[in-house]
Amino acid sequence: MRETLPTRFEPSQFEGKWYAAWEASGAFTPELPSSKPPFVILIPPPNVTGKLHIGHALQFTLQDIMIRFKRMDGFNALWLPGTDHAGIATQVMVERELAKEGLSRHALGREKFLERMWAWKNQYATNISSQAKALGASCDWTRERFTLDPMLSRAVIHAFVRLYGEGLIYRAHRLINWCPRCLTALSDLEVVHKDINGGLWDFAYPVEGGGEIVVSTTRPETMLGDTAVAVHPEDPRYRNLIGRFIRHPFVDRRIPIIADAELVDPSFGTGAVKVTPAHDPNDFATAERHNLPKVNILNPDGTINEAGGRFAGMDRFAARKAVLEALAELGLRRGEKAHRHAVGHCQRCDTILEPYLSDQWFVRTKPLAEVALEAVRKGEVRLHPEFWVATYENWLTNILDWCISRQLWWGHRIPAYYCPEGHITVAEQAPAACETCGAAVEQDPDVLDTWFSSALWPLSTLGWPEETEDLKAFYPTQLLITGFDILFFWVARMIMMGYHFRGKPPFLQVHLTGLVRDAQGQKMSKTKGNVMDPLDLVRTYGADAVRFTLAALASPGRDLPLDVRRMEGYRAFATKLWNAARFVQMHLAGDEAELESLHLQNLSLPERWLLSELTEATAAVREALEGFRFDEACRILYQFVWNDFCDWYVELAKPVLTGVSAARSPQVVRSTARGVLLEALKLLHPIMPFITEEIASHLGFSGMLITAPYPKVREAWRFPEERALFRSVQGVVQAVRSYRHLVGLPPTAPLSVVLENPPAGVAQAFAELRDEVVRLAALSKLATEGAVPAGAVRDAVGELRFAIVLPEGAFGAKEREKLAKELSATQEELARLRARLADASFVTRAPEEVVAQSRARERELAHRAELLGETLGGGA
């Protein structure tokens, strides 16, 4: 005998049990080889920087829904989990921890520091996987990966060496984004532009031989590195100054006044531009055109170096003030105004970045980007929602080379080796000697951008460059679900690398999720204190309610305002489901047939109706999931379970199961209730895996839902006629209840209803469900034929007219007024409809169905208007 469902729904009582059972069953691990088609999702590897946040919970939920859906639906499903070492992000965390102990990474040394990093990683990777498990994520933990694993590292190094060999990776002395706090280069994407209230200062350079030229700058300290002043060649104000020189007031340098049409917009400011090639990208380009020297004035930590003369040693911002003061002393300050402009900040530590001249490694992105662009344009990779395509194209079209070297220790060390002569040897294995001159070599101390290894994730996790079974079976993957914020950082780069190394896309579809926000729509952040911990939510509401909420909020292309009241609502839904199951279970008698084996001919109206609704729901849920409409899937299931199954079917089942009604077979009702509930549980399982599994086991379901076939649409279960008939029953029941409220009668006060000349099918339906309808509408009598008693209220639902006998005097002035309002609304609509039908252009141009629909509606309204009129006019 199966166990009785506990009275109280207590998710924590069974969540752990089911997760363990699923994992132990091997359901998370795909077959290999397999005759089933593959369905593979690679997890966007969370950073091992700390705990998972609610955004991860969202993505895990959506990925798990798809994986469970496809697994049940006959696919060889693989959801491959893993974590990302997250170079700078993690190193910043650990350095912060070290700082608390009064240590620094340099004090520790590279080796000891990396030991600390690994300890950190081990702790957080474990945290992350246990959080994923708490949410029910059905990942294949036997394939869990980490970006610094030997297998993955090998792929990263291999890719680097190959790209270098192909000329797609190169080393260059360039301006890059430099973080003076992290002491590393950053890619353009890692720069966060923020509008700052700064200043725009004017100062004069005295020109040799007399006169001066006034320039404007937002960063006065950079004038220490000026190697020219540029004007527009056509500008009459300065034409005579071109070719003359300036004696720099603070450093020992003569700088020329040059003409450059590209750099200078004569209408901006004074029309003269100071040129600082080592600290401004535009100026750098200008210097290339004019062969100007590039004077670096900064140390890596942002202090002024010896090139800054007497300002050397000052921090860049202190130097800014000092330079301005010094200019004032010389009488060279000219003007200053407030100036709001975008300034680049470090994504990880928020420090203001400097354009900085240094030797770095770059990826030549153009050829890779072209292929990636084409892939999306041709639809080989499809982005959802589709409007992201425009953003994607825009970025890839204007892409610049990607700086991939980082002056960090936590990451994949660049496989480049230098000899004292400066020759470069790039190799997967450390070479014994320089391949050019045979001298001893030393490896580049730098590591690769974390995103370089992330870009290879679809390849490296499956064992590439080896031709592994996994690679052959699971590449390309079917779906990627991730946040839109890493479309460029990650998605685009995976597409580039996937095509380059494998000739195929890494995934066929990408679903980009929105951002989880708080109830007020604010971005969640630690500083605002509005972050929600997914594990807390799981403890409070249960994993299923958390999942359902996130899925229900996940409308495509929108952010998700997460309100705990909403989650309370969905916990209530879980409770409702639980209680419905308790009802079904307590009436089980052991004679239940499987749903499929019920003889359809023997089914009564409510069973046929319910199967119809189930079938509609099945079709709609499947379609919703295929199109990543998680919100739709939730809505459909919520309505089916609550409105159709609980509110109607269970209520209709009660008279039968308690012996009040003998019109229907209790055995059929039991079988249908159990069977349909099980189907609903299967439909819900991808979204709410724990509670569905728990209930199914209590209903005597053999096996586990996780591997049960996902319900398919069965045409035999569609009964359109019965569906319509049942709706008229619902309509009458609801009308009676409504009238009862209208006249203020208690819900149990008995009324009687007479159907007026119902069509044969309808009369039969009501006759069959007499006991149920009497109960649902609290009737004393339901007549399917007979004369309308005097004084009865008359109304219609669709084509069906009926009369309700109310107690003497119940239908007073207030009620008449209410009904009169109803009547006039009906008449108004009728008038509008008739006007439309009288319009020849509507009748001739609108499609036939639309016209037919309007005619039918017209009949109904006319009908109802007449009956309501009679009720009011008849002095009832």
Add this chain to the structure above:
RNA sequence: AGGCGCGUAGCUCAGAUGGUUAGAGCGCUACCUUGACACGGUAGAGGUCAGCGGUUCAAGUCCGCUCGCGCCUACCA
């Protein structure tokens, strides 16, 4: 400066290819402790679909403009 998204009930959001009375959840009101469930039941109230103009027999839905809000990309000193 370009590009994208959004503006529908008190709140948060759904509303393919234009077509009946614009939906849901929460909240609100009234009544109901009925043997699955008060995390419940029943019935309600609540919307000039941001504004203006256009296309159409018909527009929340298509087009243009305006006004708000948000985001992304960008080397204007």
